[in-house]
Amino acid sequence: MTSGSIVEVFTSVQGEGPHVGYRQLFVRLAGCNLDCKYCDTDFRAAPTFRLEDDPGSGRFRKEANLVAPDVLVEYIARLKASDYHSVSFTGGEPLVQDAFLMEVLAAVKALGWRTYLETNGTLTTSLERLIALCDIVAMDIKLPSVTGRPLPQSHAGFLRVASAREVFVKVVVSEETSKAEIQVAARLIREVDQGIHLVIQPVTCRDRTGSIPARRILELQRTALGELKHVRVIPQTHHCAGMP
Numbered sequence: 001m002t003s004g005s006i007v008e009v010f011t012s013v014q015g016e017g018p019h020v021g022y023r024q025l026f027v028r029l030a031g032c033n034l035d036c037k038y039c040d041t042d043f044r045a046a047p048t049f050r051l052e053d054d055p056g057s058g059r060f061r062k063e064a065n066l067v068a069p070d071v072l073v074e075y076i077a078r079l080k081a082s083d084y085h086s087v088s089f090t091g092g093e094p095l096v097q098d099a100f101l102m103e104v105l106a107a108v109k110a111l112g113w114r115t116y117l118e119t120n121g122t123l124t125t126s127l128e129r130l131i132a133l134c135d136i137v138a139m140d141i142k143l144p145s146v147t148g149r150p151l152p153q154s155h156a157g158f159l160r161v162a163s164a165r166e167v168f169v170k171v172v173v174s175e176e177t178s179k180a181e182i183q184v185a186a187r188l189i190r191e192v193d194q195g196i197h198l199v200i201q202p203v204t205c206r207d208r209t210g211s212i213p214a215r216r217i218l219e220l221q222r223t224a225l226g227e228l229k230h231v232r233v234i235p236q237t238h239h240c241a242g243m244p
Contacts, residue, residue: 003066004100005030007043007092008050009075010060014088014116015236017138017199018168022085024116025055025076029101030065032092034120034142034149043092055079069103076108086114086136095119098126105133121169124158137162139169141185145176146203151184159192168197175212179223186227197230204236 007028014022030045048062076087087108094101094117105115114135119127121139131137139162141155159169171185182200189196200221202212217233224231 002100002103003068004072004097004104005045005065006049006067006072007046008052008060009072010050010052011055011079011084014085016201017170017234018197018232019085019116019136019138020234023083025079025084025087025113027072027076027087027089027104029089029091029094029097031096032120033096033122034093034147051075055083069100069107072104073107073111076113077111081112081114084113086116088116088118090118093120093123095123095126098123098129102130102133105130109133119158120152121158121162122152122154124154124161127158127161131161131164134165137165137167139167141169141171141188143171143173143177143181143185145178145181146172146174156188156191159189159196163192163196168199170199170201172201172203173212173217173220174203175216177220179219182220182223183227186224186231190227194227195229197232198224198228200224200231200233202233202235 007030009027011023011025014020014024030043032043045065047065049065050060051063053059053061089101109115115133116136116138117134118138119140120142139159142152144151169189186198189198200217202217221231221233
């Protein structure tokens with residue numbers, strides 16, 4: 001049996017993408033294979049993780065890392081799956097712990113949960129191992145203007161694997177994001193399936209600074225709509241609502 005390193009387990013509403021507003025259980029796994037300059041999430045491994053005492057209470061206790069899959073699943077089993085849209089495995093990058101994640105996904109599926117994977121869309125081999133256990137894949141396309149690094153070459157292959165399930169793509173954009181970048185991302189999606197939904201997410205900070213002019217956002221959306229059928233602009237709504 002494998003063990004995993006967790007950052008936190010809590011309940012809240014999904015704040016990003018087309019499933020925004022749905023109640024979810026969040027399992028944030030430690031570690032990431034990228035270091036994006038806009039990232040505001042602490043995904044570092046630590047000796048302990050935060051576990052919410054009661055759903056939605058915001059009261060946490062500390063539990064020891066590393067965690068066996070059955071220990072995490074035992075906690076999830078105490079909750080009623082029908083009260084939630086799904087359980088979201090997020091990070092960091094959950095796929096850096098693919099062996100642990102696979103065991104947990106299989107167990108929670110057996111409990112009747114839908115599974116929602118939030119991923120940076122780069123670890124294709126890891127996704128291949130567990131795609132059958134994912135109901136929804138929320139995949140990022142990492143734009144150079146926002147991440148400070150070249151566009152990952154693995155995005156196209158990753159999206160082809162993810163397209164076997166319900167999948168949507170999110171791109172975080174900043175004032176530096178060009179129409180050419182958005183066009184590259186949209187064409188990457190179109191080559192897999194023109195019907196895959198693209199979500200443009202303006203980069204936001206927890207203090208709500210760093211907004212992008214509406215005119216600029218609309219230009220980027222218009223560019224993407226030249227390639228795809230479904231392009232939506234959805235900001236991070238959980239920050240606006242003061243939720244985690």
